Amino acid sequence: MSTDLNYLLASTVLCWFQLLGASLWIARAWTPHGLAVAFGNRAALQEPSPSAARAGRAARNMAENLPLFIAVLFVARTAGAPAASLALGSAIFFWARVVHAGLYIAGVPYLRTAAWFTSLGGLVLIGLQALHAG
DSSP states (O other): OOHHHHHHHHHHHHHHHHHHHHHHHHHTTTSHHHHHHHHTTOTTOOOOOHHHHHHHHHHHHHHHHHHHHHHHHHHHHHHTOOHHHHHHHHHHHHHHHHHHHHHHHHTOHHHHHHHHHHHHHHHHHHHHHHHHHO
């Protein structure tokens, strides 16, 4: 499998882990009551801790950005963009998203935004390669 597709798969797994982790964290699934809430319909959720709430927002942010990555990568691959450029843009997107998640959960505001812009830069790089190839 090509490097860009490996990063797409890794980004998908990252998104899934963020969504699952945030859900379990918000439900406090490590407690007996929280585990029951996590397996239920989540009607009895307690107010999440600040870090759990940030984890949920970080997960939603990743879920919002993953379709953009998929779309831009699909268009670039279909247009015949160079594999090395797609690999670089995909790597930038993935690693910036890993950093973004950590910074978001830790509550670091400005660096978190810089990581988000870096991931956007990966998408722009892929998109520009699609425009040049097409």
